[in-house]
């Protein structure tokens with residue numbers, strides 16, 4: 778599995794699947810979620826609504842898959858990161874689970890390349906250095922015969938710097 782790091786807008790990527798940092802209601806919001814819905818169009822929200830009606834949303838740490846609408850990526854995975862509440866509320870296990878469950882879902886859908894944003898490091902307030910370690914360790918621990926490429930997409934300089942340091946260790 779090849780690991781790549783880029784700085785930029787995840788909505789522009791031509792990969793098999795991009796991951797959204799959603800909320801448990803799958804209702805849309807700000808940050809990367811807003812950018813994805815804006816770029817991908819209303820079909821995505823229609824499918825999120827059906828998922829909500831069927832299973833009542835998506836708890837933190839879990840992931841669901843939808844159409845990618847008009848995005849260049851073929852599919853879209855929505856995962857829900859933990860809200861940072863100081864670190865003693867299972868945040869690390871939940872963030873780890875976001876990456877693992879997204880990778881499992883990509884794999885079971887035969888998707889070979891996947892791009893992740895820096896889940897929970899925006900509105901949800903997870904400290905960026907700790908979140909980068911969790912993300913990189915989770916992806917490195919995942920052994921797959923299906924997924925050939927994982928892209929970490931950093932939007933801000935601080936995350937990009939942290940990922941580039943960790944990935945070069």
Ligand code: AR6
Nearest residue numbers: 786787798800806807808809810812897898899900901932
């Ligand atoms: N491409 C890649 N990364 C981006 C983009 C983009 N276009 N835009 C922002 N980021 P956040 P969270 C980065 O707040 O902390 C939403 O309202 C951003 O710099 O999007 O998991 C949801 O609906 C940051 O590093 O997600 C939820 O309610 C990272 O994406 C809540 O926010 C994650 O920041 C989820 O909070």
